[in-house]
Amino acid sequence: MSDTKPLVDVRDLKEYFPIHTGWGRTLPLKAVDGVSFTIKPGETLGLVGESGCGKTTVGRTLLHLYKPTGGEFYFDGELVTEKNMPSLRKQMQMVFQDPYSSLNPRMTVEDIIGEPLDVHHLYSGRAERREKILSLMETVGLNAEHATRYAHEFSGGQRQRIGIARALAVNPRFIVCDEPVSALDVSIQAQVVNMFEDLREKLGVAYLFIAHDLLIVHHISDRIAVMYLGRIVEIADANELNNNPIHPYSISLLSAVPIPDPRIARSKQRIIPEGEIPSPLHKPSGCAFRTRCPYATERCAAECPELTERSDGHLVACFNK
Amino acid sequence: MSDTTPKKAPFSMQIDPALFEPATAEEKKQQEVMSESTTFLKDSMKKLMRNPLAVFSIVVLAFILIVIIVAPLVVPYGYSEILKYNGMKDKTAMNLAPFQYSANEQKYMAENGVTLFPHIFGTDELSRDYFIRVVYGTRVSLAVGFFASLIVLVIGVLYGSISGYCGGRVDLIMMRIVDVIYSLPDMLVIILLSVVLKELLDGSKGIIARLGTNMVSIFIVFGMLYWVGMARLVRGQILSVKENEYVLAAKSIGTSSPRIIRRHILPNCLSVIIITTALQIPSAIFTESFLSFIGLGVAAPMPSLGSLANAARQGMQSYPYKLMFPALMICLIVLALNLLGDGLRDALDPKLRK
Numbered sequence: 001m002s003d004t005k006p007l008v009d010v011r012d013l014k015e016y017f018p019i020h021t022g023w024g025r026t027l028p029l030k031a032v033d034g035v036s037f038t039i040k041p042g043e044t045l046g047l048v049g050e051s052g053c054g055k056t057t058v059g060r061t062l063l064h065l066y067k068p069t070g071g072e073f074y075f076d077g078e079l080v081t082e083k084n085m086p087s088l089r090k091q092m093q094m095v096f097q098d099p100y101s102s103l104n105p106r107m108t109v110e111d112i113i114g115e116p117l118d119v120h121h122l123y124s125g126r127a128e129r130r131e132k133i134l135s136l137m138e139t140v141g142l143n144a145e146h147a148t149r150y151a152h153e154f155s156g157g158q159r160q161r162i163g164i165a166r167a168l169a170v171n172p173r174f175i176v177c178d179e180p181v182s183a184l185d186v187s188i189q190a191q192v193v194n195m196f197e198d199l200r201e202k203l204g205v206a207y208l209f210i211a212h213d214l215l216i217v218h219h220i221s222d223r224i225a226v227m228y229l230g231r232i233v234e235i236a237d238a239n240e241l242n243n244n245p246i247h248p249y250s251i252s253l254l255s256a257v258p259i260p261d262p263r264i265a266r267s268k269q270r271i272i273p274e275g276e277i278p279s280p281l282h283k284p285s286g287c288a289f290r291t292r293c294p295y296a297t298e299r300c301a302a303e304c305p306e307l308t309e310r311s312d313g314h315l316v317a318c319f320n321k
Numbered sequence: 322m323s324d325t326t327p328k329k330a331p332f333s334m335q336i337d338p339a340l341f342e343p344a345t346a347e348e349k350k351q352q353e354v355m356s357e358s359t360t361f362l363k364d365s366m367k368k369l370m371r372n373p374l375a376v377f378s379i380v381v382l383a384f385i386l387i388v389i390i391v392a393p394l395v396v397p398y399g400y401s402e403i404l405k406y407n408g409m410k411d412k413t414a415m416n417l418a419p420f421q422y423s424a425n426e427q428k429y430m431a432e433n434g435v436t437l438f439p440h441i442f443g444t445d446e447l448s449r450d451y452f453i454r455v456v457y458g459t460r461v462s463l464a465v466g467f468f469a470s471l472i473v474l475v476i477g478v479l480y481g482s483i484s485g486y487c488g489g490r491v492d493l494i495m496m497r498i499v500d501v502i503y504s505l506p507d508m509l510v511i512i513l514l515s516v517v518l519k520e521l522l523d524g525s526k527g528i529i530a531r532l533g534t535n536m537v538s539i540f541i542v543f544g545m546l547y548w549v550g551m552a553r554l555v556r557g558q559i560l561s562v563k564e565n566e567y568v569l570a571a572k573s574i575g576t577s578s579p580r581i582i583r584r585h586i587l588p589n590c591l592s593v594i595i596i597t598t599a600l601q602i603p604s605a606i607f608t609e610s611f612l613s614f615i616g617l618g619v620a621a622p623m624p625s626l627g628s629l630a631n632a633a634r635q636g637m638q639s640y641p642y643k644l645m646f647p648a649l650m651i652c653l654i655v656l657a658l659n660l661l662g663d664g665l666r667d668a669l670d671p672k673l674r675k
Contacts, residue, residue, distance in 0.1 A: 063573045089575035102566035106588040115584075116574045166570070 005077065006038035007206050008062075008174055013071035015054075015061045019281060029281050031057040033230035034071070036307075041173065042200065044207040046221030046238065048214055048253065050277060054230040055210045056097070059176040062208070063094055075174070090120055093167035097179040099159035103151035109162055110147040113137065116169040136165040139202075140195065157188035164195070168203070176208045181216060193220055214257045218242055223313070226250045229280055229288040232307065236314040246316045248293050249273070287318070295320040368668040375664025378657035385654065389460045397438050398450035400457040401622035414448040416640055423448075442646050446636065455646050458624040463654065465539050465609040465625070466602035472544030473605075474598050477551025482582050484552065485559030496556070499549045507546055511608070514542045515617045535619045539612065543605055554597055558590040565589075592666040599662025603655035610651070626651050 013035045016028040031054045039045045047055050061068050064085045073080045075088055093116075096102035103112055113133045116122070123129040134144050140161040151159055160180060167175050177196065181189040193216055199205060211217045217224055218238050225235040226249065234247040245251045252271040259265040273292035278284055284291045290300035299319050307315040369375050398404075404414040406425040414423035420439050422430065430437055442451035484495040518538035562568070563586055571581050587594075610627020612618035619625050626647040633643035 060569070065569055065572055086575050089573065094570070094573045096566045096570055098566055102570050104567040104571075104585050104589070106591075107584070115571065115576065119574055119576050119580070163570070166574070170574075 004040050006074075007041045007043075007076055008037075008039040008208070009074040009077075010038070010062065011036050011072045011074075013058065013061060013073065014069045015057050015066055016069045017066075027281055030230050030283065031280060032061060033283075035227075035230070035232050036071075037225055037232065037235060039174070039206050039208060041206055042204045043223070044200065044209050044221045046217035046224040047208060047210045047227060048212060048217050048224060049227035050212065050253075052277065052280065053227045054280075055212075055227055056178050058227075059094065059178045059208060059210050062176060063089075063092055065094075090170045091172050092174045092176070093170060093172040094176045094178060095160070095163050095167050095180045098183050099156050099163055100183070102163050103159055105150065105152055108148050108150055109137070109142070109154075112151065112162055113165045113169055116166060120170055122170065132169070136169055139168065139199070140165045155188075156184050157191060160184060160188075160192055161195070164192075164199075168199070171203075172205060174206045174208070176210070178210050179212070180209075182211060182213065189216065196220060214254060226253060229278065229283060231288060231304075231317065233289065233318070234314075234316045235307070240311075240314055244314075246310060246314070246321050247289075247318050248295055248321060249289050365668040369664055372664045372667065374660045375668070378660040378664070381653055381657040382661065385459065385463075385650075385657075389456050389463070392456045393453065396450065396453050396456075398440075398453045400449070400453050400624060402449060404444065404448040404450070411448055414444050416446055416636070417444040418640075419443045419642065443640075443642070445632070445643070451643065451646070454624045454629060455626075455650060458626045458629045458647060459650050459654075461536070461619055461623060461625040462606045462609060462627070462651070465536065465543075466606045466654075468540050469543030469547070469605040469609075470598050470601040472540060473547045473551050473601055474594070476544060476548035478555050478587070478594060480548065481552035481555025482559055482587060485556035486563060486578065486582055486586065488560075492556070496553075499552055502546070502549045503553075508611075510546060511542050511612065512615070512617060514545065515539065515612060518542065519617075535623075539609055539618065543608070547601065547605070551594075551597060551601070554593060555590060558593050559586050562586050562589045591669055595669065596662045596666050599658050599665070602658050603651075606651060606654065 013032055014030070015032040016030050018026040019029045020026050033054075035054075035058055037045060047058065049055050057066065060066050062073060064080070064082070067082075075092065078084065078088075080088060107115075110130075110133055113136055114129055117129055117132060123132060133147065137144065137147065142158065142161055142165070146154070146158075151162065154162065160183075164180075180196070181192050184192060196207065196209075197220060200207065207220075209217060209220055218241075221238045223235060224238050224241045225232045226241070226247065227233070228249050234241065234245065234250045236244075241250065242254065245254050252273050255269070255271040259268065273289075274294075275292050278288070278291060285301055286304050287293070287296070287300040288304075290296040293300065295318075297320060305317045305319050307317045309315050393400075404411040404423070404426075406414075406423075406429065411423055411425045413425050417423060417440055419442050421443060422437065422439070423444075426437055440450050440452065442455060445451050445454065480495065480499075484492045484499075515538050518541055519535065522538055559582075568581060568585055571585050576584075606626065609618055609625060610630065613625045613628035614631045618628060629647040630644055630651075633640070633647065637644055
């Protein structure tokens with residue numbers, strides 16, 4: 001699998017938001033500051049990090065929901081630009097975080113799932129449209145009788161299934177899953193995550209799976225990227241990262257994963273980084289994590305560490321570890 | 322406990338699976354019961370019909386509409402027709418009370434043995450049948466209210482939705498224009514515009530001439546001035562609706578902007594638009610009354626509810642019922658429209674479906 005051409009190739013992606021500080025002055029908020037990664041066809045890359053580190057922005061910028069400030073994004077070898085984005089939307093889709101606000105309350109399920117079909121003219125008649133919608137609903141485990149109902153009549157898990165069916169309508173090869181399970185109950189989370197896995201096996205789609213729950217990410221991902229304040233600090237295979245995290249931030253993040261057995265949990269020490277996450281408006285110089293890092297040196301303040309390869313496919317951005 | 326269940330540690334919080342029992346078929350069925358599916362419009366209408374206040378206002382409005390359409394065909398008097406007796410103005414027919422005949426009419430009926438059509442609301446100081454004048458006044462007022470609101474609706478929604486959806490510099494410029502129009506003293510502008518438009522429209526032919534230049538100028542004045550309120554409202558609503566993730570989802574699908582506005586944003590602003598339009602009609606009726614009051618509304622023999630009320634004001638001491646009829650009509654129309662607007666807003670919101 002390692003020698004196949006990447007489906008998604010992101011190089012130095014940047015997204016700055018202008019923040020108006022009053023009297024016409026603006027400061028750039030560097031939500032995403034030079035992120036690079038690749039995803040192979042049918043592969044799942046997990047993207048984790050704490051709130052506000054830019055995970056969601058990465059996903060949205062890839063789909064041009066925000067205009068990227070800088071960087072390049074190659075999809076299947078083709079550079080994605082403003083011009084070819086409309087046609088590429090048939091191959092890239094997104095599943096949103098909040099199943100309550102991501103479905104239009106005034107549309108029936110049929111119309112919600114049918115909208116991508118309408119927009120891209122993917123059917124020849126009413127009957128074919130209906131047939132396609134019903135088969136999509138079946139794929140995600142919804143009954144045909146649900147088609148004429150409104151979104152608010154469904155539970156969170158069912159709503160998320162509707163959102164997934166909408167993303168699948170155009171037969172995409174790449175889906176950005178923006179925290180698709182974090183708004184759901186734990187029991188429903190498992191259902192939805194398993195559905196993502198089934199769909200990957202059945203349809204061969206690649207995912208960028210954004211989440212803050214490390215257990216779920218570890219479960220579904222082939223590889224995991226850890227983000228901190230707009231930059232990726234570590235990328236590795238899911239198991240490798242779980243067993244052998246190198247970056248101090250990844251270590252503290254992994255130590256926060258709850259363990260279902262209280263005896264083991266008690267013996268394990270949680271590593272809590274000092275202080276608060278700095279404001280992305282006033283990022284520390286050099287390595288963004290240095291203000292909370294126990295290993296920080298003067299070099300960390302002076303320059304920003306690049307991702308370097310430690311072992312096969314394990315990249316870390318740190319000078320000291 | 323079977324062998325497949327995991328070993329339970331003492332004092333652990335793990336739940337014993339043996340305590341669970343499978344749900345019966347009946348219990349399972351209870352979980353599946355959901356409401357029947359209907360179409361959006363059918364559903365809304367059903368809900369509207371369940372609202373007694375809305376049904377009441379529909380009945381009242383329908384009654385008023387039927388009266389103003391049918392009455393001129395039934396009542397043998399014209400709205401500007403002065404009652405005559407033997408080709409002369411019937412001086413005894415001035416200011417009659419409801420259902421009263423003038424002395425000349427009584428004499429005529431006694432001579433010929435016929436019954437004349439009664440003056441249901443009496444007559445005015447120029448010996449004109451008051452009922453037919455109120456009916457025509459209602460026609461004029463309702464027409465002004467509906468068409469003015471329609472113009473306001475179209476311009477306001479178009480302008481507001483473009484401004485709100487585009488945002489940024491487009492929004493800034495468009496809203497400053499609105500601010501300028503908003504800051505003009507509207508009564509002054511209405512008076513100036515109606516004077517100018519009267520000059521411009523006089524002598525025109527076709528539909529405008531048939532409707533009456535005064536009426537057309539009132540429509541235009543309303544359209545030009547009152548759309549700003551609607552535009553602001555729609556813009557504000559769109560600003561809040563477009564932050565929803567379903568708009569983002571539509572964008573990621575590749576939906577075009579006009580389609581996003583049409584399919585996702587406007588339907589979710591519908592309740593505010595409907596209630597504002599329903600309230601715009603009475604406000605237009607009031608303003609038209611004011612214009613008629615200062616002599617810039619509909620031209621003299623053509624009555625409107627406002628000019629009727631104004632005329633009745635002078636004789637209020639002696640004939641208070643003359644003020645009551647047009648005033649009651651305005652009240653009924655305004656109240657019914659408000660209640661109907663309320664009912665529609667509730668009916669069109671699928672979240673309130675039971």
